[in-house]
Amino acid sequence: MLSHHINQSDLSLRDGQPLRLRPAAADDYEFLLSIYASTRAEELAQVAWADEQKEAFLKSQFDLQRQEYENRFPDAEYNVIMIGDNPAGRIWIGRDAEQIRLLDIALLPEFQNRGAGTLLLRVLLDESKEAGKPLRHMVFVLNDDAHRFYERLGFVVVEDFGAYKHMEWKSEPPALAGG
Secondary structure (H helix, E strand, O other): OHHHHHHOOOOEOOOOOEEEEEEOOHHHHHHHHHHHHHHHHHHHOOOOOOHHHHHHHHHHHHHHHHHHHHHHOOOOEEEEEEEOOEEEEEEEEEEOOOOEEEEEEEEOHHHOOOOHHHHHHHHHHHHHHHHOOOEEEEEEOOOHHHHHHHHHOOOEEEEEOOOEEEEEEOOOOOOOOOO
């Protein structure tokens, strides 16, 4: 489990703040919804909906997303990312016999660009390498920043689904002895 690896390590951001994970709980719903809303803010700024319509849409989409993840990965790990004592984001991970799937990672804007995402992904990359499984993630096609972030870490696009790009990281196969 990622939370075990993170919480057993002394991970800290560039500014020295500690990074840890805690399991998401039912009383985190509003916080998790606010993170989801922050990821859709730019998109929703373009529609002429009343605030109540936007809120209903966000809640509906958030609930559907979580339900879809739970259906596909019933044993998924849902964590709140903590920076210092502050809830800063979420990371959801599914695992099966063939892969490790980064279902979602999101940080509130005030916690972005501080190295938290990179630290968490590096732990997942290490787990992927140790398990001999690819690490996979879907990236929204218009999210160029995320696409560049994953490419810098060694992910490649393996499929294009129109609105989403399926990206994958695989460790190099072990060198053959005597080769």
